[in-house]
Amino acid sequence: MGCASSKTSDSKANRVARWSSTGIVALRDSKLKTFPDEILELGRGVRTVDLTHNKIVDIPVEINKLFNMQRLIIADNLVERLPMNLGKLQSLKIMTLDGNRLTGLPDELGQLIRLEQLSVSRNLLTYLPETLGSLRNLKLLNASNNQITYLPESIGSCFALEELQANDNSIDDLPQSVCNLIHLKSLSLDNNKVKQMPSTILKECVALQSISLHNNPLSMDQFQQMEGYGEFEARRRKKFDKQIDSNVMMNSKGLDPGVDS
Template identity: 70%
Template structure:
């Protein structure tokens, strides 16, 4: 660990609200970071070699943005749930297989990105994140999504590409603010029947490389209203299509 320049830089920003320490290749969470305490609003430790997030991270009680992407982190401490000012948490590119139930205590969280890990499931407590706008769990090992996600009533965008998900929970029909749903490269063979009818804000659905057929999608109740919303958004004619690619019209599901 290059302790001297890292410590020197921390001391330089001790009175600031943004603690940005990317690409230092540190292997452990420096005590100096935790000493910043209540003053920290943003902490970014992207591209290091962190394995453990210490229990004492709850010292940063006023932190609103936490970025720990591209490390070697295997788990999050239960004390994370005390960071109830947190609005953005980015944990992409780590080695986490589970998330603590205390995740549900982050009631102000608006953006949660955990792509590129090895998650096999999401905790049911995720449904307590009523202010969540963006959830990105792409490129994990998920076989399902919890029913409780249907309680994330503010959710606007869900990305769950490159997993092994087989179906979409019926509770998704409660996501009346959902605008974009991306489930490319999964094993989805059916969608809850009322999804398009009940999710009246839905504008984008991407289901490339799944077993579901376009005919199934087109026959869902609410498909024509969904199609109209897409046409309005892109201000062009999209005749019975779900997605557009650089190759032209693209149904969004493989026929």
């Protein structure tokens, strides 16, 4: 028994030493039910935490000790809520929380001013907080496969946003502020309830190259009659002309505007 205990201690010590040396904590598929205390004890030395595919329910409030952390990946767990002090993670650039049981995101999310990628797909979210608009460095937002009925008006203040994915929700229209997203390249809203788009989105979102709106009430005729459709179509074709080869079919889903009539 003593030898087994000693080996376990050595293994844990080696693991913590490795984390401390690299700044990377990777505990995928480790059958964890709680957030490991030894990670929190490393404090400012942690840069990346990946706890994908475990059974973690709670993220402790002490996570604010990891204030140098840049990547937090806790996908495919059982997390139901995020701690209120999450906003203290001022160095965070990437947060991936796909496949959990989140029903809401705290307003403090807006304090993550360096956040560039936020992925919260496959949860139970019914809304996104208005403070989302404070994320001025956000480039990717993935909120697909939730129960969201609308996007906040403040999303138009996410000026760096390049890709917005909100497939498989219950969104019926988009806020007019989306037209402020001049760097937006890709918009995916498959399997929603979108009946109409902001009338000037194709004209004002001057970088928009890809829109996917399959299985929405919006018709192809409506889409083609929108102001700026010709310019959007030119951008779309220019993008895909670079990718087309003998193995790509012109009628594939990726090459059409994504509007079902």
